[in-house]
Amino acid sequence: MLKVVVFIKQVPDTSSKAGVNPDGTIDRARAKRMLNNFDRYALQKAIEIKRSVGAEVTCVTMGPPPAIEVLVEGLEHGADYGILLTDKRLAASDTLATAYALHKVVGYIGQVDIILTGLQTTDGDTAQVGPQIAERLDLPQISYCESLTITGKTAKARRVVEGGFQNVETAMPLLITVANSATPLGHKRFIEVAQVKEMLRTPEERARRIKSVSLDDVGADAARTGLVGSPTVVGKTWKLGEVGGSCKVFEGEAVETEVARLLESLAADSRNIAEMLHG
Amino acid sequence: MVKNNVTVVAEQLQGDLQQITPELLGAARELAQKLGTGVSCFLLGHNVAPMAQRIIAMGADIVYLVDDLALKEYTTLPYRRAVLTILKSMADPPPIILMGSTTIGRDLAPRVAASLEVGLTADCTELDIGDYEHKGKADPHKVGTFNNILYAIRPSFGESLKARILGPWKNPQMATTRIGVMQPLPLDNSRTGRIIAVPVTFDTADFRLKVVETVRDVSKAVDITAAKVIVSGGFGVGGVDGFAVVRDLVSIFNEGVVGASRRAVDSGWIPYAHQVGQTGKTVRPELYIALGISGAIQHRVGMNNSKIIIAVNKDADAPIFKFAHYGIVGDLFQVVPVLKRELTKLAKAKSL
Amino acid sequence: MKRIEYDVLIVGGGIAGLTAAHRLVDAAKTAGTPLRIAVVEKAKNFGAHVLSGAVSNPRSVKKLFPDYETNGFPLEGKCAESHLTLLGAQRAKDMPFAPPEMNKTGYLILSLSNVCAWMAENLVEKTKDTAVAVDLYNGFAAQDILYSGQRVTGVRVDDTGAPEQDNCYAKITIFADKGLLSRDLIEKFNLAQSNQTYAVGVKEIWETDQDFSGKVWHTLGYPLMDGNFGGGFIYGLKDKKLAIGMVAGLDSENPNLQPPQILQAMKKTPFVQQMLKGGKLARYGASIIPEAGWFAMPKELAVDGAMIAGDAAGTMDIKGFSGVDKAMESAMIAADVAFGALQKNDISKAALAAYQEALLDGWVGQELKASRYYRHAFHENKALFSDYLPVVLKGLDKGCMMSGGVKAFFSGPGGLISGGLNLLKLMGGGGSGELRLPEDRTCPKPKHNAVPLAEPEGFAKNSVYLTPDMVFYAHTHYHHGNDHIKEFDAAVCKKCIARFEAGNNPPPCVGDCTADVHSVLAKDGAKSHQMALENCVQCRTCEIVCPEKNIRVNPALHGSGPDFRGL
Numbered sequence A: 001m002l003k004v005v006v007f008i009k010q011v012p013d014t015s016s017k018a019g020v021n022p023d024g025t026i027d028r029a030r031a032k033r034m035l036n037n038f039d040r041y042a043l044q045k046a047i048e049i050k051r052s053v054g055a056e057v058t059c060v061t062m063g064p065p066p067a068i069e070v071l072v073e074g075l076e077h078g079a080d081y082g083i084l085l086t087d088k089r090l091a092a093s094d095t096l097a098t099a100y101a102l103h104k105v106v107g108y109i110g111q112v113d114i115i116l117t118g119l120q121t122t123d124g125d126t127a128q129v130g131p132q133i134a135e136r137l138d139l140p141q142i143s144y145c146e147s148l149t150i151t152g153k154t155a156k157a158r159r160v161v162e163g164g165f166q167n168v169e170t171a172m173p174l175l176i177t178v179a180n181s182a183t184p185l186g187h188k189r190f191i192e193v194a195q196v197k198e199m200l201r202t203p204e205e206r207a208r209r210i211k212s213v214s215l216d217d218v219g220a221d222a223a224r225t226g227l228v229g230s231p232t233v234v235g236k237t238w239k240l241g242e243v244g245g246s247c248k249v250f251e252g253e254a255v256e257t258e259v260a261r262l263l264e265s266l267a268a269d270s271r272n273i274a275e276m277l278h279g
Numbered sequence B: 001m002v003k004n005n006v007t008v009v010a011e012q013l014q015g016d017l018q019q020i021t022p023e024l025l026g027a028a029r030e031l032a033q034k035l036g037t038g039v040s041c042f043l044l045g046h047n048v049a050p051m052a053q054r055i056i057a058m059g060a061d062i063v064y065l066v067d068d069l070a071l072k073e074y075t076t077l078p079y080r081r082a083v084l085t086i087l088k089s090m091a092d093p094p095p096i097i098l099m100g101s102t103t104i105g106r107d108l109a110p111r112v113a114a115s116l117e118v119g120l121t122a123d124c125t126e127l128d129i130g131d132y133e134h135k136g137k138a139d140p141h142k143v144g145t146f147n148n149i150l151y152a153i154r155p156s157f158g159e160s161l162k163a164r165i166l167g168p169w170k171n172p173q174m175a176t177t178r179i180g181v182m183q184p185l186p187l188d189n190s191r192t193g194r195i196i197a198v199p200v201t202f203d204t205a206d207f208r209l210k211v212v213e214t215v216r217d218v219s220k221a222v223d224i225t226a227a228k229v230i231v232s233g234g235f236g237v238g239g240v241d242g243f244a245v246v247r248d249l250v251s252i253f254n255e256g257v258v259g260a261s262r263r264a265v266d267s268g269w270i271p272y273a274h275q276v277g278q279t280g281k282t283v284r285p286e287l288y289i290a291l292g293i294s295g296a297i298q299h300r301v302g303m304n305n306s307k308i309i310i311a312v313n314k315d316a317d318a319p320i321f322k323f324a325h326y327g328i329v330g331d332l333f334q335v336v337p338v339l340k341r342e343l344t345k346l347a348k349a350k351s352l
Numbered sequence C: 001m002k003r004i005e006y007d008v009l010i011v012g013g014g015i016a017g018l019t020a021a022h023r024l025v026d027a028a029k030t031a032g033t034p035l036r037i038a039v040v041e042k043a044k045n046f047g048a049h050v051l052s053g054a055v056s057n058p059r060s061v062k063k064l065f066p067d068y069e070t071n072g073f074p075l076e077g078k079c080a081e082s083h084l085t086l087l088g089a090q091r092a093k094d095m096p097f098a099p100p101e102m103n104k105t106g107y108l109i110l111s112l113s114n115v116c117a118w119m120a121e122n123l124v125e126k127t128k129d130t131a132v133a134v135d136l137y138n139g140f141a142a143q144d145i146l147y148s149g150q151r152v153t154g155v156r157v158d159d160t161g162a163p164e165q166d167n168c169y170a171k172i173t174i175f176a177d178k179g180l181l182s183r184d185l186i187e188k189f190n191l192a193q194s195n196q197t198y199a200v201g202v203k204e205i206w207e208t209d210q211d212f213s214g215k216v217w218h219t220l221g222y223p224l225m226d227g228n229f230g231g232g233f234i235y236g237l238k239d240k241k242l243a244i245g246m247v248a249g250l251d252s253e254n255p256n257l258q259p260p261q262i263l264q265a266m267k268k269t270p271f272v273q274q275m276l277k278g279g280k281l282a283r284y285g286a287s288i289i290p291e292a293g294w295f296a297m298p299k300e301l302a303v304d305g306a307m308i309a310g311d312a313a314g315t316m317d318i319k320g321f322s323g324v325d326k327a328m329e330s331a332m333i334a335a336d337v338a339f340g341a342l343q344k345n346d347i348s349k350a351a352l353a354a355y356q357e358a359l360l361d362g363w364v365g366q367e368l369k370a371s372r373y374y375r376h377a378f379h380e381n382k383a384l385f386s387d388y389l390p391v392v393l394k395g396l397d398k399g400c401m402m403s404g405g406v407k408a409f410f411s412g413p414g415g416l417i418s419g420g421l422n423l424l425k426l427m428g429g430g431g432s433g434e435l436r437l438p439e440d441r442t443c444p445k446p447k448h449n450a451v452p453l454a455e456p457e458g459f460a461k462n463s464v465y466l467t468p469d470m471v472f473y474a475h476t477h478y479h480h481g482n483d484h485i486k487e488f489d490a491a492v493c494k495k496c497i498a499r500f501e502a503g504n505n506p507p508p509c510v511g512d513c514t515a516d517v518h519s520v521l522a523k524d525g526a527k528s529h530q531m532a533l534e535n536c537v538q539c540r541t542c543e544i545v546c547p548e549k550n551i552r553v554n555p556a557l558h559g560s561g562p563d564f565r566g567l
């Protein structure tokens, strides 16, 4: 059976105001938490693989202990196992350090055929972690993957490229970052949710399905993760002003005059519309 | 000026330099000026040598060229190999490498950065050079004052914040830049520069992924997110026929497309692909002309980052006038023909 | 595959449903018996489809959570200042003699949606390391009731097509769904006594510059001056927030109530404007209120294997707006009876009937009985409001309420006196006989001629919103392919549109919609009914006012709908 790993992340829910400081930064302790939207497409791909050709799906996340919630969510959607990498020393990891730590989890799981990641996160928002994991593991990657067919140990995929799409093919193992134009995550099925709830009530079964591991457990070098292992830091943040402004309105005159005044006004503000017109 | 040049990775597609390339070169030039260095550019592909001179005209001093059949179509691993080989051929790593935040740049840059074990800041909207003092004691190795380092500035948390990302400890400092943000330099065909061809030896493992086919059909697909100019119609347009007026106005713009509000799409006047807003696409064109759109918030969140917003609406109280930059209160069916006529005059004047 | 079965299944995770769950957990923990409970809630998150005022008598909260003041129960505050205010287009004045039930001093100020979110979270905490299991199924709407003969055995909550995978079974099902599904039960067993009279409430949360915490206003007057039952409410919440809402009876002759715009109109008055100054709209939502009380309660509140609690059972009492406390009390009694029945292994209708007895014998029944003519009094005495209120308010706006009152008196003393006396008598519990209330859908008149209102002067334009803009603040989200509102026959809608448009009015589904869902589409000379379902806040007003019974609102699937967090 194919072994599929899908990386999912818990992110602050910025749609609610809870936990958003007045200066726009996030107070992670107070913020609501949710599964990174982009990862829902990756999770869906994993479930599709499982349902079409059969696979054992493991969700992996790195984050503080509450991140276990996204693993439960993964199981409720049909994944088989969940691994939480959690360690105080991981704090302030940038993408390079994150990818380092995550690739160690793949090693910990053992032989893996397909690794799926979301395109990007809504908090990190870099789209870098996926390819960086692939680099660490020396795997070919299919980024911006929309659809996927598996035959034996070969993956055929359609990926988005500028102005169109591309059909590619590669042998496993490989890493795939899933585009948000792929199939959205399906709805949880009642029966699966009910079974997960039942299972999580049994301590042995729970321990078998969801593991929490530390840097030492996965054999990662703490010096290459967290603040110490990150080549970049956030120096300063500041709030962006509201977009849009006081509207210059032309009204109550003949249409010709209004249009003329609009064009004058655009010119006066050096808004060069003429540039955009056909010569 | 040979060493320590601010470096960009050019992007070309089937022999065409992509829009991001002059933008990257423009940004690099500005940084180079502040650092007192030159600008280098990596040009990768097959039969791309003729483009090198154009890249110099766009602002590069040195072009590192890898011209190889293996690079005909972009694929991750061979391109990665080429970039790493050029870097290895240099005595010192460049201080800064910039790539585009395009599907190619976002595929390639992280692999290069991970391979070099250096930092990479994604999707920057501003770049600058400055000093930085690291005080945080958590990592004693990092403490220190650093001069003339890259400020990689990018929006975060859904565009509500800007963050300055720094990585002064190791070169190259890498960043990708958002498309359409950096300013290209005027093309200067009198510029001169050096072209250095770099031979690359590929590994069989670089060809693990095969491209079966690439389909690009830019002409057919409506991609309102990439458009420079959007003329959108709302409920006020009144029907399918009303969109003829919208199309008519779009036709005079170079890279214009038709957009629409949800109510217009829902009414079946125009396909969903044109829908701007919460349930449609988020756009940020140079110019957004809203015709007969009330400016309900669902629409607003999809377009309020447009550079110039011009609204035409009969209703002076329409919310769109709260956030448009320019507005005409009037019947769009009367205003648009006049607007089109006057703009056409402008265009003629421009081409004279 | 094993079928999923619980001891108790609760349909609807609103205040009644979650109260029942808490009470059951408490009972099982005290008794030391294992118990398996499931709560199915159609919203993606608990509380996301719950909207209330809400100012509540603390009695039920205290009963369920004796330590509610210290255990983290989310209070918005306690009422320290209670007003009943007459609102005119330009001025406002507290009523000199407010009925005692409108004095809310000492009552709890709540965001019921936040309360429900907290109760769900707290429920899980409570059951940790106990033999009691509570499984929360948010995002799963009960769609059909399952029966075995005449006995309710559970509900269907999924639509994969395989019954054993889609069904949730239970020994006892408690319906706390505000009627959305339990109306099927009431119909099947023919439990209805009288028709229900509904109102619709629209509500906004504002973040304001000033602190109004602990202050409560109920308003009468502008802009509901044409005999329509209703009024406004303004509650000061903690953290400088303000809840502001409007309730309008759906037994109105006006087919074009435009509830969101009634609220906007109220916001335009200087009285409200000064409160909103410098503030920002944070959220919007709407919900219906079953107001008829006593006579509209189902004949029986239990059948074999099932019980009905809260608004689904019509426990809301319009006198003093007592809905939350009565819904909670009914749920606690239902839970107690259900637990006892399970212990005795008897889940028959006869065993569960103890619930109804206890409810009606207790304070809930007593109060509802005492106020049984209250709402009807307004329906019967519309003229009192349409004829005299505007005159009184005109006087008020001129600065002298007395002169307005006196004028009203002289313009028709007979009507005023007899109407007023009649009203007071009915409100006070006088009256006799069974009431058979009209269906709300029969009230809207196609030819209704709404009296144009004088608009208050000088309001800030950016403090009021067009209805499509307001919907944005309800944060609705629907999944692709959603079609939770059924229109049975398009031809019927066409006729209805024609009938109402002939009277210069929109059909009631359009005119009374709270979220810009319904509209009339004119195409090629023909007019048809169309819906923008992605706007829907699931208030069910359209179904209630549809003159032709041609619309039905079903539970939307997969957690679709608004997000009423904070409302």
Ligand SMILES: Cc1cc2nc3c(=O)[nH]c(=O)nc-3n(C[C@H](O)[C@H](O)[C@H](O)COP(=O)(O)OP(=O)(O)OC[C@H]3O[C@@H](n4cnc5c(N)ncnc54)[C@H](O)[C@@H]3O)c2cc1C
Residues within 6 Å of the ligand: C011, C012, C013, C014, C015, C016, C017, C040, C041, C042, C043, C047, C049, C050, C051, C052, C053, C054, C055, C056, C057, C112, C140, C141, C142, C143, C176, C177, C178, C180, C181, C200, C201, C202, C203, C245, C247, C286, C287, C288, C289, C309, C310, C311, C312, C316, C321, C322, C323, C324, C325, C327, C555
């Ligand atoms: C605007 C307004 C103001 C009010 N003000 C006050 C006040 O000040 N004081 C007061 O005491 N009362 C007030 N009330 C009344 C009070 O809110 C209600 O009486 C009370 O909320 C009823 O509780 P409930 O649990 O029966 O219904 P709700 O709290 O509405 O809960 C019903 C729950 O069931 C869920 N549900 C429905 N159908 C299904 C299904 N098929 N499957 C799954 N889930 C389903 C819903 O999503 C919801 O969560 C007000 C009501 C409104 C609308």
Ligand SMILES: Nc1ncnc2c1ncn2[C@@H]1O[C@H](COP(=O)(O)O)[C@@H](O)[C@H]1O
Residues within 6 Å of the ligand: A007, A008, A009, A010, A036, A038, A039, A042, A060, A061, A062, A063, A095, A098, A102, A116, A117, A118, A119, A120, A121, A122, A124, A125, A126, A127, A128, A129, A130
């Ligand atoms: N902490 C994390 N835990 C698990 N997966 C992650 C984590 N951070 C990033 N990822 C994965 O990497 C993808 C890209 O993230 P990013 O580079 O942060 O935009 C995400 O969609 C996830 O699949």
